Amino acid sequence: ADRAAMARAQARQAQLTKPAGALGDLETLSVRLAGVFGSEQPAPQGAAVLVAAGDHGVAQDSVSAYPPEVTPAMVMNFLTETRAGPGGAAVNVLARTLGARVYVMDAGVDAELPTHPALHRAALYQGEQRRGTRNLRFEAAMSPEETYALILAGAALARRAIEDGADFIVPGEMGIGNTTPAAAITARLLGLDAAEVTGRGTGVDDERLAHKVGVVREALGRSPVTDPIAVLAEFGGFEIAAMLGMMLETAAQRRVIVLDGFVEGSAALVGTALCPQMGDYLFPAGHCAERGHAVQLAHLGLKPMFDLGLRLGEGSGGVLALPLLRAAAATLREMQTFEEAGVPG
Amino acid sequence: ADRAAMARAQARQAQLTKPAGALGDLETLSVRLAGVFGSEQPAPQGAAVLVAAGDHGVAQDSVSAYPPEVTPAMVMNFLTETRAGPGGAAVNVLARTLGARVYVMDAGVDAELPTHPALHRAALYQGEQRRGTRNLRFEAAMSPEETYALILAGAALARRAIEDGADFIVPGEMGIGNTTPAAAITARLLGLDAAEVTGRGTGVDDERLAHKVGVVREALGRSPVTDPIAVLAEFGGFEIAAMLGMMLETAAQRRVIVLDGFVEGSAALVGTALCPQMGDYLFPAGHCAERGHAVQLAHLGLKPMFDLGLRLGEGSGGVLALPLLRAAAATLREMQTFEEAGVPG
Numbered sequence: 001a002d003r004a005a006m007a008r009a010q011a012r013q014a015q016l017t018k019p020a021g022a023l024g025d026l027e028t029l030s031v032r033l034a035g036v037f038g039s040e041q042p043a044p045q046g047a048a049v050l051v052a053a054g055d056h057g058v059a060q061d062s063v064s065a066y067p068p069e070v071t072p073a074m075v076m077n078f079l080t081e082t083r084a085g086p087g088g089a090a091v092n093v094l095a096r097t098l099g100a101r102v103y104v105m106d107a108g109v110d111a112e113l114p115t116h117p118a119l120h121r122a123a124l125y126q127g128e129q130r131r132g133t134r135n136l137r138f139e140a141a142m143s144p145e146e147t148y149a150l151i152l153a154g155a156a157l158a159r160r161a162i163e164d165g166a167d168f169i170v171p172g173e174m175g176i177g178n179t180t181p182a183a184a185i186t187a188r189l190l191g192l193d194a195a196e197v198t199g200r201g202t203g204v205d206d207e208r209l210a211h212k213v214g215v216v217r218e219a220l221g222r223s224p225v226t227d228p229i230a231v232l233a234e235f236g237g238f239e240i241a242a243m244l245g246m247m248l249e250t251a252a253q254r255r256v257i258v259l260d261g262f263v264e265g266s267a268a269l270v271g272t273a274l275c276p277q278m279g280d281y282l283f284p285a286g287h288c289a290e291r292g293h294a295v296q297l298a299h300l301g302l303k304p305m306f307d308l309g310l311r312l313g314e315g316s317g318g319v320l321a322l323p324l325l326r327a328a329a330a331t332l333r334e335m336q337t338f339e340e341a342g343v344p345g
Numbered sequence: 346a347d348r349a350a351m352a353r354a355q356a357r358q359a360q361l362t363k364p365a366g367a368l369g370d371l372e373t374l375s376v377r378l379a380g381v382f383g384s385e386q387p388a389p390q391g392a393a394v395l396v397a398a399g400d401h402g403v404a405q406d407s408v409s410a411y412p413p414e415v416t417p418a419m420v421m422n423f424l425t426e427t428r429a430g431p432g433g434a435a436v437n438v439l440a441r442t443l444g445a446r447v448y449v450m451d452a453g454v455d456a457e458l459p460t461h462p463a464l465h466r467a468a469l470y471q472g473e474q475r476r477g478t479r480n481l482r483f484e485a486a487m488s489p490e491e492t493y494a495l496i497l498a499g500a501a502l503a504r505r506a507i508e509d510g511a512d513f514i515v516p517g518e519m520g521i522g523n524t525t526p527a528a529a530i531t532a533r534l535l536g537l538d539a540a541e542v543t544g545r546g547t548g549v550d551d552e553r554l555a556h557k558v559g560v561v562r563e564a565l566g567r568s569p570v571t572d573p574i575a576v577l578a579e580f581g582g583f584e585i586a587a588m589l590g591m592m593l594e595t596a597a598q599r600r601v602i603v604l605d606g607f608v609e610g611s612a613a614l615v616g617t618a619l620c621p622q623m624g625d626y627l628f629p630a631g632h633c634a635e636r637g638h639a640v641q642l643a644h645l646g647l648k649p650m651f652d653l654g655l656r657l658g659e660g661s662g663g664v665l666a667l668p669l670l671r672a673a674a675a676t677l678r679e680m681q682t683f684e685e686a687g688v689p690g
Contacts, residue, residue, distance in 0.1 A: 016435075017419065017422055017433065017434055017435070018434075018435050018657050019410065019411070019547035019548050019656070019657070020548065021548070021656075022547065022548075022655070022656050022657040023435060023653075023655060023657055023661070024634060024653045024654025024655045024656065025653040025654050026653055026655070026665075065364065066364070066689070067689055069689050070688060070689055073686065073687060073688040073689060074362065074686075074688060076686070076687070077362055077681060077686040077688055080681070080686065082679065082681060084678065084679040085679075088362065088679070088680060088681030088685065088686055089362055089363075089680065089681070089686075090361075090362070090363050090368060090676060090680055092679075093672075093675045093676055093678075093679040093680050094672050094675070094676075096675070096679065097668075097671055097672050097675040097679075098668055098671075098672060202364035202367065203364050203365065203366070203367075289369060305651060305653065306650060306651035306652070306669075307651070307652060308368075308369045308370040308371055308650060308669075309369025309370050310367070310368060310369045310371070311364070311366075311367050311369065312363050312364070312367040312368055316368070319672075320371075320668070320669060320672060322668075323442075323443055323665070323667075323668035323669075324651075324653075324665060324668075326442055326443075327438075327439050327442050327443060327664075327665060330438045330439070330441070330442040331435060331438055331439075333429065333438075334427065334429040334430075334433070334437075334438040334441065334442075335433060335434065335435055335438050336422060336425070336427060336433030336434070340433065341418065341419075341421070341422040341425065341433055341434075342418060342421070343415060343418040343419060343422055344411070344412055344414050344415055344418060
């Protein structure tokens with residue numbers, strides 16, 4: 001990030017017509033946005049939520065409250081025409097209400113999905129994209145080639161959204177079973193036990209949660225990898241790799257990554273392990289009710305903006321944060337200084 | 346509120362395409378909005394922030410970090426033309442960014458303010474509006490006539506904003522010294538000691554805070570009143586009375602009151618003491634850094650949406666909450682049900 005622009009933004013906040021610090025975290029956010037956009041008066045424009053969908057071998061292993069068939073059904077829900085507009089899922093509705101464009105990506109869904117202008121496909125260099133990862137409990141979820149292909153596909157979709165005008169990128173995901181690989185990645189990268197980072201996902205009961213913790217523990221016990229990309233490949237999943245690519249590309253292009261929940265957080269941990277400067281571009285949206293999210297944010301050293309008890313994924317929480325980020329940037333651009341306004345400071 | 350509409354909204358949330366409860370507090374907010382608007386698919390339209398400004402006799406008593414001259418200077422800042430549009434204060438910028446109309450009210454500012462189309466004036470039935478309250482440390486801050494006149498003026502401005510299309514009303518305030526009467530009102534209505542509800546306002550140091558607590562304690566010791574309107578009159582101020590009128594009118598017209606910070610909260614305490622049903626229409630925006638705000642919300646039994654450490658007033662926090670409320674309502678209107686989307690529930 002541009003430290004000089006951040007220093008100028010900090011100085012400007014102190015001159016704006018309000019008691020020093022009275023806009024609280026909005027001031028901190030505005031200074032970070034100045035760093036991202038290299039201006040003490042940042043003027044971010046469009047926003048895009050990129051929802052990557054993938055299936056998981058481990059979903060056959062009773063780790064979720066929902067069957068894997070929900071993944072393709074929700075992809076169709078992201079794309080369907082409704083009376084209100086395209087898409088009938090939460091992320092569509094929030095994006096429509098708050099001014100973000102939705103891009104959907106088939107990162108490896110276990111179904112024949114129809115061609116649709118808003119559905120982007122990940123493609124391997126050779127051969128077909130696998131429909132769902134292998135079961136991380138027993139074997140590596142993804143091959144190195146699959147991992148890199150998905151990272152590149154995610155990066156390409158972020159580039160496309162940025163070319164379409166997005167200055168805010170919200171990586172989002174859909175994949176029944178995906179809090180299991182996210183927990184394994186988080187545990188390994190942060191050196192924590194499976195039980196500390198494995199939560200109820202879409203809402204499993206105590207018995208299934210205990211089973212899920214056991215599955216994560218078995219996966220961790222199976223492989224000693226610690227290299228960030230190797231950890232990602234070992235535990236999966238396709239949509240997490242795609243979100244990593246989105247994040248790296250967004251940071252490289254000096255745009256804002258709005259960080260949603262726990263699965264997104266696992267991609268962010270891989271990204272900052274590879275490239276610590278990526279953290280300058282990460283803006284966590286809200287506290288997420290999924291166990292393990294808080295330790296991710298603590299590790300990233302970032303404070304989220306709200307606590308609404310969300311645990312949906314899809315990038316939905318990230319979309320809710322967009323107005324707060326737009327407002328933070330606007331204070332630097334549009335508020336008058338004490339001198340301009342003739343207010344006694 | 347319409348309990349039947351709330352029950353229908355609750356049932357609808359359970360059918361929408363997401364894990365049960367995964368939208369967290371957004372679901373609770375959507376159900377409350379259904380109650381306000383009497384529909385399980387609430388469609389609120391416009392939003393208005395009504396900033397009442399007033400001066401305070403107690404501001405001569407070293408309770409604030411700023412001189413009283415800041416009140417009229419900030420009113421002018423609310424009204425001034427800038428390159429970005431009308432108004433150069435935080436509330437103007439946030440309202441412009443997030444889609445709310447700003448109305449400014451002279452509720453008794455100690456200055457000759459110019460005529461301006463966006464500046465609304467409170468008028469007594471007979472005689473001139475007093476420029477600033479009396480010092481609550483030594484005498485009743487407002488007469489009963491002044492108190493009722495300001496309540497009616499606030500109600501009239503809310504009615505005007507609703508006629509102009511607002512379904513969300515954000516009462517806001519500007520008045521150097523006004524956390525002092527707000528603390529006295531809060532202490533008396535909740536039966537708390539001055540020290541428990543008196544904070545740093547715009548940012549006084551330890552010594553001035555101790556003095557401010559003493560001023561609040563003297564005011565409380567001076568008068569034993571407990572009737573809510575008598576408490577309001579005794580401790581002031583004009584803009585708090587105006588905000589009470591805005592709140593009562595907004596609830597009576599079945600619109601949403603977006604509750605900002607501590608001074609606004611003191612008006613809400615008076616309002617719910619007079620009329621407990623008003624609580625159904627109150628939607629607290631964010632945690633406010635001012636001491637005493639948390640006990641107000643605990644008393645009202647309401648949970649705010651975010652924690653950004655704001656302590657500015659002006660209704661600025663309330664404006665930031667508008668997109669979240671719009672998003673909550675939109676989930677009920679626009680998300681598909683499991684049946685509509687053909688998603689296995």
